[in-house]
Amino acid sequence: MFAAYIEQFGAPDQIRHGELPAPRPGPADVIVDVEVSAVNHVDTFVRSGAWRTDVRLPFVIGRDLVGTVTSTGSSVVGFSPGDRVWCNSLGYAGRQGAAAEQALVAADRLYHLPEGVAAADAVAVAHPAATAHLALFTHGRLRVGETVVVLGAGGNVGSALVLMAARAGARVVAVAGAGSAERVRALGAAEFVDYRDPDTVERIRRAAPRGVDMYLDTSARNDLTTAVDLLARRGRIVLLAGLDTTPTLPAGRLYVKDCSVVGFAISQASADELADAAAHINLLLADGSLRPSAVHEMPLSEAAAAHRLLDEGKARGKIVLRTGA
Structure with missing residues (x-):
């Protein structure tokens, strides 16, 4: 062969x-x-x-x-x-x-x-969609009614995060370039923030006045100082990209807010976890x-x-x- x-x-x-x-x-x-x-x-x-x-x-x-x-x-x-x-x-x-x-x-x-x-459509979303499922449900423990912020929402993983979180009953604040606004809103985002806006952080804060329950940065910048500041009590940051990043963690603010940071790599997922993600992906592919x-x-x-x-x-x-x- x-x-x-x-x-x-x-x-x-x-x-x-x-x-x-x-x-x-x-x-x-x-x-x-x-x-x-x-x-x-x-x-x-x-x-x-x-x-x-x-x-x-x-x-x-x-x-x-x-x-x-x-x-x-x-x-x-x-x-x-x-x-x-x-x-x-x-x-x-x-x-x-x-x-x-x-x-x-x-x-x-x-x-x-x-x-x-179509084969090309399915293979193109397989990896990013499985990553999104694991981030939201396996590691992020998403619950109905929570507010989720997705940075890089216009990308492959970001789009899947928006779709899956919205379908699961979360309120999604999508952060991406202006050209992605229409698409991410169609995927279910309740709020859109242009990452080029100089007031991006304040716009996220206004969109989530009670704080953010889950914060996901697919752009791999991993600004944990900003993320922790935006979190609600018991909010979670899920790290899913940024192999070479070394961000500063504001540990004091993290623990007094009862928050957490969890990272994962899809390569560590078990066969059962991947099969669970695949079942979810197949439902979304089919519809x-x-x-x-x-x-x-x-x-x-x-x-x-x-x-x-x-x-x-x-x-x-x-x-x-x-x-x-």
């Missing part, structure tokens, strides 16, 4: 496109003919070696795919050849990646694709409410160029690699 892979860690030019042996399933595994895979920032961290995880060289990159089941292991139930499926947890922790013509997926990390959902704002398709053979675009901040829309399968 053809795959995008590395033989050593490093820059995007370490990515090769060539033939590797096709995977062979164990009893609990499924072989998927891959139609599309996604390119995420975390994929660039694994490729470069910045995110340390079990990698067996040559290593197929990428973690998200949509494709069709071609065969299953002897103990697999619930999947049959011809089923359209998706996965968002390959390419780390000893698992080979998704950017190939075929991929081996453990059955407990594979999910059925709702009928009528048409969860869609990417923009998708940039490239052939699998251009995986190195795709990683370069992401590294250089030049990607326009979610990059999706198409195998042609």
Whole structure:
């Protein structure tokens, strides 16, 4: 099979496109003919070696795919050849990646694709939407009626956060560029704040006069001083981005307000947590409410160029690699 892979860690030019042996399933595994895979920032961290995880060289990159089941292991139930499926947890922790013509997926990390959902749309939202679910529900303990502030609400993760929080009965204050205002309001945001406004913090404060119950910054700036100041009693800050940030934590104000800061990386999520997120994502895919704002398709053979675009901040829309399968 053809795959995008590395033989050593490093820059995007370490990515090769060539033939590797096709995977062979164990009893609990499924072989998927891959139609599309996604390119995420975390994929660039694994490729470069910045995110340390079990990698067996040559290593197929990428973690998200949509494709069709071609065969299953002897103990697999619930999947049959011809089923359209998706996965968002390959390419780390000893698992080979998704950017190939075929991929081996453990059955407990594979999910059925709702009928009528385009493969590119599904693979583009898989990683950001799972991140949003884990942030809001697994780690943020969101409750009905709470006020949630989302910084970077116009992005892939931010949009999913707005949609999911609003659907769960939260009041969402979305912070993003003016060009995203219409979209995030359509996703359910009760208030919109332009991040370029010099009075951004005061506008958030006016939008949440009783304080913020959950504060999420997808832009990776992680200004904890401002965040703690905005929190209500027992408010929570959920850190989900910013690998290299070292913000100052105003510990005194944090503890007297009975607040908390929790961080998580989706790579640490259990199979059960990811399956719970996938069930939620499938509901939103099926009703048409969860869609990417923009998708940039490239052939699998251009995986190195795709990683370069992401590294250089030049990607326009979610990059999706198409195998042609």
